[in-house]
Every structure is written in C-alpha cells, then in structure tokens.
Amino acid sequence: MKMRFLLPCLFLAVVSQATAYGQSSRGWVNLFNGKDLSGWKQLNGKAKYEVKNGEIVGTTVAGEPNSFLATQKNYGDFVLELELFVDPAMNSGIQFRSESRTDYQNGRVHGYQAEVDPSARAWSGGIYDEARRGWLYPMEINPLAKNAFKNNQWNKYKIECIGNQIRTWLNGVPTACLVDDKTPEGFIALQVHSIGKNDQPGKQIRWRNIRIQTSGIKAAPADRIFVVNTIPNYVSPLEKAQGFSLLWDGKTTKGWRGAYKKTFPAKGWAIENGELSVVKADGGESTNGGDIVTESQYAAFELKFDFRLTKGANSGVKYFVTESEGNKGSAIGLEYQVLDDEVHPDAKLGRDGNRTLASVYDLIKSKRPANVLRPIGEWNQGVLRVFPDKRVEHWLNGQKVIEYTRGSKEFLDLVAISKYKNWPNFGMAPKGHILLQDHGDRVSFRSLKIKML
Known part of the structure; x- marks a missing residue:
C-alpha cells in the first residue's frame, strides 16, 4: 500500500449555515x-x-x-x-x-x-x-x-x-x-x-x-x-498521541530474540514485505526456528497485531512468558490462540472449544460472533488488553471475544483442570515477555503495536 501524508486530527469550530446553495x-x-x-x-x-x-x-x-x-x-x-x-x-x-x-x-x-x-x-x-x-x-x-x-x-x-x-x-x-x-x-x-x-x-x-x-x-x-489502522507497520499521529509504538519495526529483528536464547533464530522465521512469518516446516511445536520473544517484559499493556493464517495452520501470541520452566518445547504463558479452526485438529481438543481461534488456549473459549473472522489468506486484527487490575480482554476484528481476571476464583478453577495445572502460579507473573509461536506452520504477523496501560 502507498503511504500518504496524514495530518493529526483537530476539532473544527462550529460554522454558521451557508446562506445559499453553491455559496x-x-x-x-x-x-x-x-x-x-x-x-x-x-x-x-x-x-x-x-x-x-x-x-x-x-x-x-x-x-x-x-x-x-x-x-x-x-x-x-x-x-x-x-x-x-x-x-x-x-x-x-x-x-x-x-x-x-x-x-x-x-x-x-x-x-x-x-x-x-x-x-x-x-x-x-x-x-x-x-x-x-x-x-x-x-x-x-x-x-x-x-x-x-x-x-x-x-x-x-x-x-x-x-x-x-x-x-x-x-x-x-x-x-x-x-x-x-x-x-x-x-x-x-x-x-x-x-x-x-x-x-x-x-x-x-x-x-x-x-x-x-x-x-x-x-x-x-x-x-x-x-x-x-489498516496501513501495515505504521503508527498514525493519533495512535502516537495515545501512546502506541511499534513492537516490531517491520524490517529487522530488533527487539526480539529466540525463546531461551540470546539471539534471534538463524532459521525458521522470515522477514519479507513487511511481514514476520513462521517458515513452513513439519507442523511440530518449536521444532524448527522455535518461538521468538520480546527482549522487554510487560505488565499492563494494550497490544495490536495483524495475523494471516494459511490452511490448517497453528500458532499463537503468548503473554506473561517468563522462560522460568526450562528449555523444553514451547515457552509457557497465557496464549491468544491463532488457529485454522476448520482444519487443524487442535480446535476439537481441549474442553468445550477452548483451543479455538482467539481463545485463551486450553482455558477459556472465545465467544466469537458469526462472520467476524476473515477467510484464510486474509489479514485479521487481534487486540490484547491487560489492565493493571489483572483484567484481560481478547479482541478480534473489532469484537470483544474474551474477558477474564487473572487470579480470580474462576480463573484458578480453569487452570486447575487445564494442561497447566502442574505449573506453579501459572499466568500470575507480575510481568513477562510477549511471544510469537513457531508451530511449524506458515503464519504471518505485521503491525505489532503496543502501549502501556
């Protein structure tokens, strides 16, 4: 897309009604x-x-x-x-x-x-x-x-x-x-x-x-x-005024590294045309390039991200990732699920649909309205809000699909019957890295923007 100069918004003063047509x-x-x-x-x-x-x-x-x-x-x-x-x-x-x-x-x-x-x-x-x-x-x-x-x-x-x-x-x-x-x-x-x-x-x-x-x-x-904002990897003046900045610059690996690593993976990820993509491999979890995480950690924030799935693909955006569990497969954290529900078998696993797209993986099913998801191959926008009072929201294409509170009884009860039941204080870290998951399927990301709350 072409970038055009964008003026910041200014309120217009009320102007008197024109006195004649064409005048x-x-x-x-x-x-x-x-x-x-x-x-x-x-x-x-x-x-x-x-x-x-x-x-x-x-x-x-x-x-x-x-x-x-x-x-x-x-x-x-x-x-x-x-x-x-x-x-x-x-x-x-x-x-x-x-x-x-x-x-x-x-x-x-x-x-x-x-x-x-x-x-x-x-x-x-x-x-x-x-x-x-x-x-x-x-x-x-x-x-x-x-x-x-x-x-x-x-x-x-x-x-x-x-x-x-x-x-x-x-x-x-x-x-x-x-x-x-x-x-x-x-x-x-x-x-x-x-x-x-x-x-x-x-x-x-x-x-x-x-x-x-x-x-x-x-x-x-x-x-x-x-x-x-539909313009890729661009923070508009109004977004800047609200405190947003790019979490990924659209060109380099700056600000990111491999999970459990000091540098960005040498293979498994591609940066092309302003897109950060998992390279198609065997569909296995963290078996090629591995997950990537932000160098910085975040406590209360709003994250915008665009994602594009290929048929049958699986990935995710994780938050409050601490890398404290040891280098064994994908790093652990709360996860905004990114998945082709129609084809990938993981959508039918878990409990009551809690592994479908935009869900809190293995915990809470996304309440996704009909027709809100755009077709495979098109870009969708996710928004993740984590408030200082531990409330969390998942959004998909302008619709709120999840709302929960970390540490509430409902949250802890769900963790107790999930795959994370044996992880001490799962999801309760005061801050953590943001992670993009390598599940061996081609999934692309762009326009990752963040602001502190």
Missing part, C-alpha cells in the same frame, strides 16, 4: 438546494427519492437492492455535515469516497459508509466498507458512543476525511477513527437500504442541511477513541 460561509458549500435534486444522480436500486418541505426524502421499495442518491462530483479531503431523521425500523448509511464503475460488479456502489443503525445493535456512526471489505469500524470498539444516536429525532452526522485519516461524529460525539488508504476520493451518496419482495415498503429517511467544506479544513485534535 460558501467560511468555506462551507451546500450540496442540496432545498428545492430539487440538482447535482445528484441515482445509482443501483430504484428506491424513491424526492424533495419535500426542503428535505430529501428516501422511501423503501419492495424487492429493490440498495439504492443510492450520489453527488455528481467526487471529493477527496473534506468535512461533511448533514442531519437525518430515519424510521426506526429501517437501515441506512452515508457513502463517502465511494465509486460506481462498470469494471466492478457492473457498477455496484462500493466504498466507505458511515452507518445509520436505529436498531438495538446501535452501530450508528461506525464505518462499513460497502460491497467490498465489510466492517472496518464496528461500534463495539467504541461502546461509549453507542448511545449517541437518538431514535425518532433529527441526528447530526459529521464526517472528516483528511489524507488517510477518516473520522465520524454523531451529535457531537466522536464515533469512529479509521486510518486507511484504499480509496482517496469518490462521491458522497445517501443510501436507502434494500428490502425483500415480501417486506412492507414505504419506510422513509429524511435528510437536510447537507453541506461540505473542501478548502481551509483542519483536522481535529487527538482524542481517546480506538484507532483502526
């Missing part, structure tokens, strides 16, 4: 003249779009696919503001930096979408990649913002795109921050979601006060919401 007030330009759909075109489905009482009204039509009312112009860097009022029983979204090309699914609209979700799921303000990669910023990442959307009221959206940084606000609440360089510019579109042939048509969404600023824009200051 600007402090750089703002109205995209809707309040009278007709000049400057817009309809794409894909045949939902009904019309102008009533100075508003754009979208109405569902049975059996129609997703419909979009798109700007005729494309926009790259901008700040967009609009208000919307949606039927609580329907779904919608605001497309931006989006495209419709004959060479992509016969013109299907695709690109970034700010979600409009009145349902109990409450993912309004999240970022979805329409007809392409799916969810990029699900709102489980930022649960405090799930209450920002108000049903049966006008809701104000703000979308800021500057360079690779994309941010959304809903009713003044920061909802999403995405660093991504897939599409640098495209149109803006108002979605009426598809409904089935047998669904009741006629549900409506209304839009008003649609305006954009493309010159003299400034990015907002850093806040504390989670940053999803």
